Amino acid sequence: MDFNLSEERQMLQDGLRRMLVDKVDTKAIARGDTAWSAETWQALTEMGVIGALFTEEQGGFGGAGFDLMVVFEEMGRAGAPEPLLETLLAGRLIAELGSATQIEQLDEVIAGEVQMAFAHSEPGSRYDLERVATNAARDGDDWVLTGRKSVVTNGGEADQIVLSARVSGAVSDREGLALFLVPKGTEGLEIRDYPLTGGGRGAELAMEEMRLPGDALLGEAGDALPAIERTVARGSAAQCAEALGLMERIRDLTVTYLQQRTQFGQPLIKFQALAFRMADVLIEIEQARSAVINLCGHLDADPTTRELHVSAAKQLVGATAKLVVEESIQMHGGIGITQEYDLAHFARRLTMVEHRFGDALWHLGRFARLRAA
Amino acid sequence: MDLTYSEEYETFRRDLRGFLEARLPKRLADKVRLGQRVTKEDHEEWHAILQERNWLAGHWPKEHGGAGWDAVERHIFEEETTRAHAPRIVPFGVMMLGPVLMKFGSDAQKAHWLPRILNGTDWWCQGYSEPGAGSDLAAIKTTAERDGDHYVVNGQKTWTTLAQYADHIFCLVRTSKEGKKQEGISFLLIDMNDPGIEVRPIHLIDGGAEVNEVWFKDVRVPVENLVGEENQGWTIAKYLLTHERTNIAGVGFANEALANLKRIAALEHQNGRPLIEDPLFAAEIARLEIQLMAMATTNLRVVSAAAGGNAPGVESSMLKVKGTVIRQEINDLTRRACGPYAMPFVSEALEAGSNVEPVGPDYAAPVSGRYFNNRKLSIYGGSNEVQKQIIAKMRLGA
Ligand SMILES: Cc1cc2nc3c(=O)[nH]c(=O)nc-3n(C[C@H](O)[C@H](O)[C@H](O)COP(=O)(O)OP(=O)(O)OC[C@H]3O[C@@H](n4cnc5c(N)ncnc54)[C@H](O)[C@@H]3O)c2cc1C
Numbered sequence: 001m002d003f004n005l006s007e008e009r010q011m012l013q014d015g016l017r018r019m020l021v022d023k024v025d026t027k028a029i030a031r032g033d034t035a036w037s038a039e040t041w042q043a044l045t046e047m048g049v050i051g052a053l054f055t056e057e058q059g060g061f062g063g064a065g066f067d068l069m070v071v072f073e074e075m076g077r078a079g080a081p082e083p084l085l086e087t088l089l090a091g092r093l094i095a096e097l098g099s100a101t102q103i104e105q106l107d108e109v110i111a112g113e114v115q116m117a118f119a120h121s122e123p124g125s126r127y128d129l130e131r132v133a134t135n136a137a138r139d140g141d142d143w144v145l146t147g148r149k150s151v152v153t154n155g156g157e158a159d160q161i162v163l164s165a166r167v168s169g170a171v172s173d174r175e176g177l178a179l180f181l182v183p184k185g186t187e188g189l190e191i192r193d194y195p196l197t198g199g200g201r202g203a204e205l206a207m208e209e210m211r212l213p214g215d216a217l218l219g220e221a222g223d224a225l226p227a228i229e230r231t232v233a234r235g236s237a238a239q240c241a242e243a244l245g246l247m248e249r250i251r252d253l254t255v256t257y258l259q260q261r262t263q264f265g266q267p268l269i270k271f272q273a274l275a276f277r278m279a280d281v282l283i284e285i286e287q288a289r290s291a292v293i294n295l296c297g298h299l300d301a302d303p304t305t306r307e308l309h310v311s312a313a314k315q316l317v318g319a320t321a322k323l324v325v326e327e328s329i330q331m332h333g334g335i336g337i338t339q340e341y342d343l344a345h346f347a348r349r350l351t352m353v354e355h356r357f358g359d360a361l362w363h364l365g366r367f368a369r370l371r372a373a
Numbered sequence: 374m375d376l377t378y379s380e381e382y383e384t385f386r387r388d389l390r391g392f393l394e395a396r397l398p399k400r401l402a403d404k405v406r407l408g409q410r411v412t413k414e415d416h417e418e419w420h421a422i423l424q425e426r427n428w429l430a431g432h433w434p435k436e437h438g439g440a441g442w443d444a445v446e447r448h449i450f451e452e453e454t455t456r457a458h459a460p461r462i463v464p465f466g467v468m469m470l471g472p473v474l475m476k477f478g479s480d481a482q483k484a485h486w487l488p489r490i491l492n493g494t495d496w497w498c499q500g501y502s503e504p505g506a507g508s509d510l511a512a513i514k515t516t517a518e519r520d521g522d523h524y525v526v527n528g529q530k531t532w533t534t535l536a537q538y539a540d541h542i543f544c545l546v547r548t549s550k551e552g553k554k555q556e557g558i559s560f561l562l563i564d565m566n567d568p569g570i571e572v573r574p575i576h577l578i579d580g581g582a583e584v585n586e587v588w589f590k591d592v593r594v595p596v597e598n599l600v601g602e603e604n605q606g607w608t609i610a611k612y613l614l615t616h617e618r619t620n621i622a623g624v625g626f627a628n629e630a631l632a633n634l635k636r637i638a639a640l641e642h643q644n645g646r647p648l649i650e651d652p653l654f655a656a657e658i659a660r661l662e663i664q665l666m667a668m669a670t671t672n673l674r675v676v677s678a679a680a681g682g683n684a685p686g687v688e689s690s691m692l693k694v695k696g697t698v699i700r701q702e703i704n705d706l707t708r709r710a711c712g713p714y715a716m717p718f719v720s721e722a723l724e725a726g727s728n729v730e731p732v733g734p735d736y737a738a739p740v741s742g743r744y745f746n747n748r749k750l751s752i753y754g755g756s757n758e759v760q761k762q763i764i765a766k767m768r769l770g771a
Contacts, residue, residue, distance in 0.1 A: 032580065032720065123733065126643050126712045150733065151713040172645055194732055197718040197741045204732060263509040273758060322705065329748045333507050333756065334532050334584075337748050339576035348578065348745065355708075355715045362643075365653045 003293070009070045012052060016071065019043055020078035026345035029081060029199040036081045036200055044082060045112030053088045053238075058095040059110050065237055065296030072238040076245025079346050081199030083115065083154040085242075089235045090116035090162040093179060096227050097219030102181060105160070117158035118235075119149040119182075119205055120228065127358040129228055130174050134207065136165035136221075141214040143180065145188075145207045153356075155203030156193025159184050163205075164228065167221045177225050179218040186210055198349035229303070233310050236357045237299055240292045240317045246350040247285050247324045253343055254278065254328040257335075274331055281327055284320045291316040304370065311358075311367035318360030321350045376670075378445070386449050393457040396422050400725075402458040408739025409725045410581065411460050413538045417493050419460045424491055430467045437475060437483070438491045444679035447620070448672070455625030463535065465497040466490035470543050473560070473613050477601040486562070500530040500544035500563070500587060501610065507532075508759050510545070511554045511607065515589060517546035517561055524548075524561060524599070526569075526592040532753070536572050536585040540565050545610055548603050558606035562598040569593075577749075579742035580720040614755060621689055621754065622672040622696035627665050630703040634658060637710045637736050648710060657706055664699050671695070687767040690760040697750040697757060704744045711737040718742075 005013060023043065028034045044050070052067045054060025068088070075084060091109045094102055108114045125131040134147025145165050155161060161182045169176030182189065188210030193203040219227065255278065258269040269275055295313035298306050325347045329336035336343055354360060378386070401415055423429040426440070432447045433439025442450070454461075462468070471490055474483055489495045506512040515528025526546060536542065542563050549557030565572070569592040574582040601609055635658065638649035648654050675688045708715045714733035721729035722738045731738035751757040765771035 030578070031576070032718070121713055124642050126641070126648075128644055131645070151716050192732070195718045196716050198716070202717055202732075263507060263512070273761075326701075326748065330751055330757075333752055334502070334749075337578045337745065337752070339578055339580065344578040348741075351708075351741070351744075352716055355713050359709050359712075361653055361657065361709060365651070 005066070005070065009066060012049075012067075013070045013074060015047060016049065016074040017077065019047060020074060020080055024078045024080050026079050026342045027340055029079075030339045030345040030348070032195055035195055036083065040080060041082050041112060044084065050084070050087055050091075050110050050112050053084075054091065054095065054106075054110055058091075059106050065234075065299040068234065068238045068299075069241040069292060069296045072241035073245040076242035076247075076349075077249045079199070079246065079249065079342075079349055081349065083117075083157070083200060085235060085238050086118060086154040086158070087112070087116045088238055089118040089231055090158075090160065092231050092234060093118070093162050093218060093227060094181070096230070097179065097224070099215070101215070102218065109160075114159040115154060115157050117152050117154040117161045117203075118231075119152040119155060119161050119163040121150055121152075123148055123150045125150075127362050128172070129232060130177070130225055131172050132164055132166045132177055133171045134163075134165040136167050136178055136180070138167075139211075143212045143214065143216065145180070145210045145212065147207050149205040149207075151196075151202045151356075152205055153196065153200055153202050155205055156191050156201055161205075162218065163207075164224060174225050176222050177228070178221040179224045179228070180212055180216045181218055182210075182212065182216065186212070196352065198352035199345060226303070229307070232357060233295075233306050234299055236310050236314055237292070237295045239353055239357060240288075240295060240313045243317045243321055243350055243353045244285070244289055244292055246346055246353075247288065247320065250324055250328050250343065250346050250350065251278075251281060251285060253346070254281075254331055257332055261333075268331070277327055277331070281324055284323055288317050288320040304373075308367065308370050311363040311370060314358055315360050315363040315367060318354045318358075318363065321353055322360070325351050378449075382445055382449060385446055386453060389450065389453045390457075392426065392428075393453060393459065396425075397457055397459050398422075401460055404725050405458040405460055407725075407735060408743060409723050413496075416460055416463050416538075420462065420493055423462070424493075429462065429491055430471055433467075433471060433475070433487075437471075437487050444676045448624075448676045451620050451625040452628070453625075455629045458629070463496070465499050465535075465539075465543075466495065469499060469613050470497050473543075473600065473609055476612060477560070477605075477609050481597070482600065495541050496535075496539045498533050498536045498539035498542045498565075498587075500533055500542045502532045503529060504531050508756055510610065511558065513545050513547055513558065515544065515546050517548050517559060517594070519548075519596070520593075522596055523593045524596060526561070526563065526589045526594055528589050530587040530589075531584075532575070533572075533585045533587045534583055536565070536587050537574060537582070542587060543600075545606050548606075555607040557604055558610070559603050560600040560606040560609045561594055562600060563589075563592065563594050567592050567594070577746060579746040580718070581742070581746065615684070615689065622668060622675075622692035623700055623750075624665070624669050624672050624696070627668070627696065627700050627703060630700060630707065631658075631662060631665060633736070634661075634703055634707045634710060637707060640734065640736070641710055641712065654710070661699065661703055661706065664695075664702075668692075668695050668699060687764055690755075690763045690767075693754065693760045694751075694757045694764075700750055701744075701747055704740075704747050708740045708744045711740050715741045 023040050051060040052062035052071050055063035136143050136145045163180050163182045166176050167178045188208050190206040191203050193201050196202045259267050261268050291313040295309040298309045335341050420429050431440040431442040435441045503513050517524040517526045544561050544563055545558050546561050547557050548559040569590040571588040573586045575584045576582050639647050641648040643651050675685050679685055714737035717732035719732055721727045722731040
């Protein structure tokens with residue numbers, strides 16, 4: 001048993017923390033002046049951070065759950081909205097399913113030279129991963145796709161989009177899904193992109209008889225769901241780790257504020273009613289950390305075990321995110337809901353964690369069902 | 374015990390419903406329903422329509438241009454107007470300053486200022502809070518020094534709601550540094566067009582700019598704008614705060630928000646079925662509805678006692694805490710109901726006629742912003758911690 005970081009991971013954490021400090025302009029993001037910064041992206045790639053998300057075999061130097069945890073926790077602590085998670089999701093799918101030629105593209109992905117997106121969720125699918133209505137039909141050697149994808153993070157900026165579609169079956173069948181690699185500017189693909197509440201940009205994708213060559217298919221047609229689930233499990237781990245970093249940052253901001261702000265001639269932290277609530281926040285964040293460690297340690301376990309931990313972590317992190325956001329805003333008073341104070345961006349970004357890959361309530365139900373099965 | 378309204382009240386309710394159907398402009402109701410931003414002109418238009426029936430300040434006595442409503446009628450008005458998606462009445466003149474002037478103002482002040490509140494000549498804002506004086510309101514530092522027929526005001530107010538629209542501000546100012554800090558405060562009416570006043574917007578977490586900083590540099594205010602006696606301001610401030618806390622439970626708003634949540638949960642789908650049929654989600658809605666049903670009656674118990682002449686004390690603190698938390702929980706569940714579509718942040722989509730389409734269903738556009746913005750409910754009007762302190766002091770001997 002050892003809960004310490006290896007020397008390499010410790011170095012990665014230190015380096016990343018030092019590099020990201022003061023890099024993220026949280027106020028500009030909260031104002032909506034910028035979604036994410038190319039300069040920070042550049043700095044991340046120069047540090048080789050993307051390599052930590054992939055195994056040596058895939059061309060990286062990490063790829064394990066705890067590598068993701070270290071990287072994304074620091075992204076969270078900085079409030080960095082750069083689309084690293086999208087590179088993880090799309091890159092891992094290419095690495096797992098790609099043909100020899102498709103896998104060649106991974107070098108560029110890991111070098112951070114191309115922007116990626118994973119387009120899976122649809123207007124009616126909510127968080128159900130098997131629910132895909134976008135249709136892909138064979139036409140000679142080509143594929144022709146029609147349908148819509150919703151809230152695709154980085155979709156408007158991506159050079160390559162890994163996009164799911166249904167080749168057979170009913171809309172909620174587990175079988176019948178396929179993944180495609182769609183380059184930017186493909187004819188028949190319409191994109192509306194917009195800012196997201198937590199920073200970064202999202203996009204609505206509309207495919208109207210979008211024609212793709214046969215070699216755009218990623219893996220086998222009809223059998224993509226298990227790989228999507230494995231990848232979303234990794235994405236959820238990354239996202240939960242990011243949430244953890246955000247929570248700790250918010251906790252630090254709030255504690256510092258309570259120590260500095262005086263009312264009735266005393267620093268606010270001296271009011272026990274507030275100090276006890278802050279103590280609760282501390283306790284719950286530690287619980288969330290343990291849930292994230294559980295998940296990161298089981299990403300390569302059998303699917304049932306892995307998915308139990310996905311839902312356990314997402315439930316606990318989601319519930320804790322709400323507690324941390326609401327308590328920290330309340331204890332700040334008015335300043336806590338102003339755009340020009342750092343908390344605004346952190347609170348928004350942390351809250352939005354629940355709106356991707358499932359919120360606390362959804363995962364509570366899912367956990368219960370998985371346990372009963 | 375009788376839970377029904379008397380026939381007299383039911384008649385009033387019918388009359389009011391008919392009026393709202395006939396006179397509430399659909400354009401305004403749509404804005405409110407869709408969570409779009411309501412402009413200054415919108416508010417003024419609605420105020421003028423209400424005043425046709427003396428209903429803008431229905432709870433004011435008839436002699437001052439009100440309708441002389443009791444607490445029950447006032448409650449019915451809140452209930453029906455929120456149900457109809459009417460814009461809320463801007464409270465600063467009607468709910469706050471009006472009652473203060475009636476109680477503490479001179480005859481000349483009443484004659485001058487009260488009609489102007491009702492006919493829309495003046496738009497008031499509330500200058501209480503300062504950077505160093507929030508919960509500890511008596512710590513205000515803005516000074517007013519006597520100079521002949523004038524007070525000279527220097528300092529800064531903050532969090533001033535809608536000061537960007539206002540032409541007048543009522544302020545707590547320090548007129549004495551002697552004795553206890555509560556004893557040196559006065560209540561002053563100030564014209565925002567006076568030289569030396571500067572208003573700077575504060576943007577909030579949802580992108581809107583409903584609050585401001587208001588700066589005063591050597592602003593000269595005629596002494597006749599002092600309300601009550603010099604150094605009597607703290608008494609007036611406390612009186613005003615009890616008025617600020619009427620309808621604090623916000624039952625009408627909560628009912629409306631719950632109906633909206635149910636509508637959204639019926640339209641959203643999970644696993645191919647309406648979200649509202651998901652047992653877990655349905656249970657969360659039910660939990661809130663049970664709370665709300667009870668709170669509506671708690672509120673009526675207080676309202677009914679008030680109509681009988683008992684000024685609510687600690688009860689309004691209880692209603693404030695419970696009412697704000699329920700509304701915030703409904704906002705929280707509403708953002709969850711929208712799933713991924715709570716993520717897009719398209720501020721322009723909240724401006725009516727902006728031609729920017731919301732992303733996803735129109736009901737999803739305001740939900741995240743409203744969730745964050747309504748964290749204010751437990752912060753302003755006396756924070757929920759301050760309310761609990763009042764409860765603890767008045768009821769628990771703390
Ligand atoms: C949207 C908005 C609109 C507003 N509009 C107006 C307006 O129009 N005019 C106006 O004058 N003001 C307005 N206010 C100001 C509002 O009244 C103050 O924000 C409020 O009084 C709290 O003060 P503060 O923000 O300075 O927080 P603080 O007083 O610094 O409090 C911070 C936190 O500490 C808690 N706390 C403080 N003291 C204690 C204690 N002794 N024990 C336990 N907990 C404590 C508070 O409850 C709060 O949670 C507005 C505020 C907001 C957010």
